[in-house]
Amino acid sequence: MSPTSSPPTSLAHADFAPGFRGTVLRGGDAGFDAARVVFNGRTADTPPALIAGCVDEDDVTAALRYASARDLPVAVRGGGHGADGHAMPAGALVLDLSGMREITVDPRTRTVGAQAGAVLGELDAATQEYGLVVPSGTVTTTGIAGLTLGGGIGHLMRRFGATVDNLLACEMITVDGRKVRADEMENPDLFWALRGGGGNFGVVTAFEYRAHALGPGVVSGQIVFPGEQAAAVLSKLHAFMADAPRELGLGTTLTVAPPLPGMPEEVHGKPVLILIPCHTGPRGEAEEIIGRLTALGTPVLDTVGPTTWLKTNSMLDAVVPYGRRTTVRGGYLATLGEAVVNTLVERLAAVPNAPGTMSTINVWSLGGAISEDVGEDATAFSRKGASWLWECAPVWTERVHDASFDEWAEATRSALSPYTLPNAYTNLTQDMGEAWRRGVFGSAAKYRRLAEVKAVWDPRNLLRHNKNITPAAGE
Numbered sequence: 001m002s003p004t005s006s007p008p009t010s011l012a013h014a015d016f017a018p019g020f021r022g023t024v025l026r027g028g029d030a031g032f033d034a035a036r037v038v039f040n041g042r043t044a045d046t047p048p049a050l051i052a053g054c055v056d057e058d059d060v061t062a063a064l065r066y067a068s069a070r071d072l073p074v075a076v077r078g079g080g081h082g083a084d085g086h087a088m089p090a091g092a093l094v095l096d097l098s099g100m101r102e103i104t105v106d107p108r109t110r111t112v113g114a115q116a117g118a119v120l121g122e123l124d125a126a127t128q129e130y131g132l133v134v135p136s137g138t139v140t141t142t143g144i145a146g147l148t149l150g151g152g153i154g155h156l157m158r159r160f161g162a163t164v165d166n167l168l169a170c171e172m173i174t175v176d177g178r179k180v181r182a183d184e185m186e187n188p189d190l191f192w193a194l195r196g197g198g199g200n201f202g203v204v205t206a207f208e209y210r211a212h213a214l215g216p217g218v219v220s221g222q223i224v225f226p227g228e229q230a231a232a233v234l235s236k237l238h239a240f241m242a243d244a245p246r247e248l249g250l251g252t253t254l255t256v257a258p259p260l261p262g263m264p265e266e267v268h269g270k271p272v273l274i275l276i277p278c279h280t281g282p283r284g285e286a287e288e289i290i291g292r293l294t295a296l297g298t299p300v301l302d303t304v305g306p307t308t309w310l311k312t313n314s315m316l317d318a319v320v321p322y323g324r325r326t327t328v329r330g331g332y333l334a335t336l337g338e339a340v341v342n343t344l345v346e347r348l349a350a351v352p353n354a355p356g357t358m359s360t361i362n363v364w365s366l367g368g369a370i371s372e373d374v375g376e377d378a379t380a381f382s383r384k385g386a387s388w389l390w391e392c393a394p395v396w397t398e399r400v401h402d403a404s405f406d407e408w409a410e411a412t413r414s415a416l417s418p419y420t421l422p423n424a425y426t427n428l429t430q431d432m433g434e435a436w437r438r439g440v441f442g443s444a445a446k447y448r449r450l451a452e453v454k455a456v457w458d459p460r461n462l463l464r465h466n467k468n469i470t471p472a473a474g475e
């Protein structure tokens with residue numbers, strides 16, 4: 001039977017998936033438009049066919065059995081932050097897990113269980129109650145599910161590794177509706193693939209993580225340099241971070257300074273470089289090293305100081321509201337040499353100007369735990385050779401500006417391509433096509449292994465609304 005592309009439009013709610021207890025929404029239903037809002041507002045142009053809001057893993061099982069029996073492709077919505085908008089594709093059957101958000105923390109074993117609809121802010125809040133943290137991403141509304149299945153990077157990656165490096169187990173419902181566990185002992189090949197291979201293999205209903213002691217106090221903030229100093233400061237960062245302790249995380253953002261309270265008026269509307277350090281070690285060491293970081297130029301604003309982990313890991317929320325239009329390109333760099341730095345600065349200068357935009361080129365320092373403590377082949381997530389991650393992420397409001405921001409992002413990718421490694425972090429870029437997908441996990445052997453795992457768990461490729469891994473053909 002050949003797969004159809006959408007659920008039958010005549011389907012009555014009562015007929016959807018026997019036993020399904022959650023909400024079933026389609027076009028015209030009250031709540032449908034609210035349920036289909038995801039981070040990338042471009043998905044609003046083309047609605048899905050049906051959104052099945054799951055309340056528990058039995059609902060996920062019922063919905064997947066329904067889809068599987070009809071050969072229907074299924075899209076999965078976790079936190080809705082996916083750059084490609086695969087959580088809410090046109091005409092699709094969507095399993096919405098945002099109603100499943102329970103988090104339990106065991107301070108004795110330092111382990112955390114979280115349902116797949118939880119978002120990062122909830123994970124941080126629950127773990128900080130016990131002085132613990134699971135390393136994840138930097139914006140509180142991002143879903144734990146998509147982030148974890150792709151890899152998971154953030155302020156703590158140099159100290160504690162990627163999110164997948166701290167993943168102990170997944171509970172998953174297979175496309176034909178069986179509940180399985182994946183960890184180092186049980187279904188280890190699946191567990192390997194789930195740590196970086198994305199939502200290709202089944203619908204994960206819960207994650208189990210290792211947590212670390214942290215906070216509540218950390219030292220963080222933003223150091224803003226005027227655009228004229230950007231190249232000079234950026235070009236000193238590679239040497240600086242090569243000697244930096246793991247306790248120092250560093251993000252950098254090239255952007256046009258928004259007229260926000262606190263941002264000095266002299267740079268409003270002008271290019272700036274913002275350094276975003278987060279130090280999680282002893283206070284004295286933080287002051288010393290961040291003092292040296294600040295002295296790399298003459299900042300117009302420096303907000304770095306003692307604060308809490310919860311404030312640190314939500315400080316970027318304000319600049320990335322839900323529902324705006326976006327596109328993302330990204331990749332890894334081995335170094336931040338002069339040619340790369342000049343390219344970054346030139347690309348910021350070419351950013352389109354439109355109302356309601358917040359376009360950034362972000363560059364994150366890897367190194368430390370994420371680069372050194374886990375072997376390249378130990379997880380599907382690739383980090384081989386990467387010292388830095390760049391990400392070009394324009395955000396705008398009007399559809400009429402789609403083409404100019406797409407062109408800017410694509411031209412930025414093209415300009416950086418001579419320096420960008422073939423492997424990449426799949427979550428912080430759009431899908432760049434079949435050839436890219438074969439290289440993005442770091443080697444042909446890793447892609448082949450992923451395709452083999454895909455063939456075992458989703459041979460009909462019902463989970464194809466993602467950075468899709470084609471099931472390996474049988475012998």
Ligand SMILES: Cc1cc2nc3c(=O)[nH]c(=O)nc-3n(C[C@H](O)[C@H](O)[C@H](O)COP(=O)(O)OP(=O)(O)OC[C@H]3O[C@@H](n4cnc5c(N)ncnc54)[C@H](O)[C@@H]3O)c2cc1C
Nearest residue numbers: 078079080081082086087137138143145146147153199204
């Ligand atoms: C503003 C913003 C900030 C970000 N910051 C960071 C960051 O600091 N660090 C970082 O690592 N990443 C970051 N990201 C990228 C983020 O990790 C990815 O967008 C990720 O896919 C988000 O997961 P989600 O659950 O919110 O997204 P969704 O769009 O809901 O899901 C993305 C994809 O994951 C799969 N998926 C989701 N849930 C499941 C599930 N339960 N089972 C199986 N498959 C599933 C599906 O294929 C889905 O299409 C950021 C993204 C945005 C938009």
